[in-house]
Amino acid sequence: xxxxxxxxxxxxxxxxxxxxxLGQRLSPRILPAFTALAILYLMIPIIxxxxxxxxxxxxxxxxxxxxxxxxxxxxPFDWPGLGDxxxxxxxxxxxxxxxxxxxxxxxxxxLTRYQFRGRGALNGIIF
Amino acid sequence: xxxxxxxxxxxxPGLRGRLGKALPYLLLAPGxxxxxxxxxxxxxxxxxxxxxxxxxxxxxxxxxxADAYTEALNKFGKQFLNSILYGGVxxxxxxxxxxxxxxxxxxxxxxxxxxxxxxxxxxxxxxxLIRTISWKILLGDEGPILAPLKHTLGLLPGxxxxxxxxxxxxxxxxxxxxxxxxxxxxxxxxxxxIRLIEAADDLYANQAAAFRRVTLPLALPGVFAGSLLTFIxxxxxxxxxxxxxxxxTRMIGNVIQNRLLVQNDYPVGSALSxxxxxxxxxxxxxxxRLLGTEQLTG
Numbered sequence: 264x265x266x267x268x269x270x271x272x273x274x275x276x277x278x279x280x281x282x283x284x285l286g287q288r289l290s291p292r293i294l295p296a297f298t299a300l301a302i303l304y305l306m307i308p309i310i311x312x313x314x315x316x317x318x319x320x321x322x323x324x325x326x327x328x329x330x331x332x333x334x335x336x337x338x339p340f341d342w343p344g345l346g347d348x349x350x351x352x353x354x355x356x357x358x359x360x361x362x363x364x365x366x367x368x369x370x371x372x373x374l375t376r377y378q379f380r381g382r383g384a385l386n387g388i389i390f
Numbered sequence: 391x392x393x394x395x396x397x398x399x400x401x402x403p404g405l406r407g408r409l410g411k412a413l414p415y416l417l418l419a420p421g422x423x424x425x426x427x428x429x430x431x432x433x434x435x436x437x438x439x440x441x442x443x444x445x446x447x448x449x450x451x452x453x454x455x456a457d458a459y460t461e462a463l464n465k466f467g468k469q470f471l472n473s474i475l476y477g478g479v480x481x482x483x484x485x486x487x488x489x490x491x492x493x494x495x496x497x498x499x500x501x502x503x504x505x506x507x508x509x510x511x512x513x514x515x516x517x518x519l520i521r522t523i524s525w526k527i528l529l530g531d532e533g534p535i536l537a538p539l540k541h542t543l544g545l546l547p548g549x550x551x552x553x554x555x556x557x558x559x560x561x562x563x564x565x566x567x568x569x570x571x572x573x574x575x576x577x578x579x580x581x582x583x584i585r586l587i588e589a590a591d592d593l594y595a596n597q598a599a600a601f602r603r604v605t606l607p608l609a610l611p612g613v614f615a616g617s618l619l620t621f622i623x624x625x626x627x628x629x630x631x632x633x634x635x636x637x638x639t640r641m642i643g644n645v646i647q648n649r650l651l652v653q654n655d656y657p658v659g660s661a662l663s664x665x666x667x668x669x670x671x672x673x674x675x676x677x678x679r680l681l682g683t684e685q686l687t688g
Contacts, residue, residue: 308524377414
């Protein structure tokens with residue numbers, strides 16, 4: 264900052280020119296680097312999960328790396344009841360999405376398009 | 391706010407007019423009925439349990455006793471404090487990590503904007519539980535991070551562990567709720583008219599001043615929404631404490647889960663839930679007052 268104040272007068276043009284200090288030169292890189300680290304933080308557990316999907320666990324728990332194996336991917340439905348559980352999950356997800364969309368649309372329409380007694384209070388309660 | 395319209399009401403009296411008057415109520419009915427059955431009734435039921443005495447086997451009778459509340463407050467003060475402390479620290483951390491990320495996506499994202507946003511919500515594509523278990527693997531005493539530091543590099547003593555400490559627990563909570571902070575912050579920052587910041591620049595504000603007096607105040611609704619979305623579920627979270635913490639770092643969510651689902655002690659479990667709910671309501675009210683509600687709801 265000290266170099267800029269001596270070389271460039273405080274004219275409007277000065278602000279658009281790059282400044283000399285180290286901080287000013289680094290600052291365009293800091294935010295993207297920080298964001299990349301934060302995204303890495305978010306991705307790490309997923310990466311671990313993918314890596315450990317190729318593990319052949321020694322016991323019941325898949326917590327310690329043992330040896331490479333494709334069995335988890337080759338026989339995904341070996342666990343008894345897993346296929347049924349997946350089917351149930353899908354069914355419930357589809358049904359609840361349909362019901363929530365219909366009810367939510369109706370509530371949303373009523374709250375934004377119509378005047379009725381208790382509209383403000385209802386708005387407050389729902390949000 | 392959208393301007394309320396009454397298109398059907400103008401049709402005048404008669405069947406269509408009456409239908410028009412009833413229409414908003416007809417539209418509301420299913421949703422409100424749903425909320426009443428699945429939200430209001432259970433809440434009333436919980437409240438009745440909290441002032442009852444008895445057991446699952448012999449049934450409960452409403453005795454208007456406050457025993458459950460006194461027991462909840464006397465026995466579990468530490469867990470309430472843990473919840474406030476860990477939930478609070480995690481919320482501050484998500485804000486400190488989330489703000490620069492949201493700022494980068496909103497103002498520097500460029501053509502990568504959608505990709506980064508996708509990566510932020512990508513964790514939701516897998517289960518909360520599995521992601522937390524992944525952290526358990528990673529932070530384990532002989533896990534991929536600590537084992538090399540201990541044995542290969544010898545930087546840490548063999549007894550060193552992260553798992554089971556408040557640090558692992560707070561890191562897990564921060565991790566799990568980070569997207570809930572980033573998304574509302576991004577929405578608030580994205581809405582900021584870039585010309586306002588240029589105007590501050592034109593009026594001889596330096597970057598720091600423009601940020602402090604233009605960007606930050608306009609981002610406050612996002613900060614408010616994000617910290618509520620983080621703090622409220624973080625307070626009640628019990629998965630992170632269960633998997634990454636230790637008995638000493640248990641939070642109030644663990645106690646509620648234990649009382650209701652393991653010990654079948656419905657009165658104390660319900661009383662704990664109500665105390666937690668009341669505490670959160672008070673905290674939110676105070677927080678809204680501090681940040682200035684008019685700005686946020688307007």
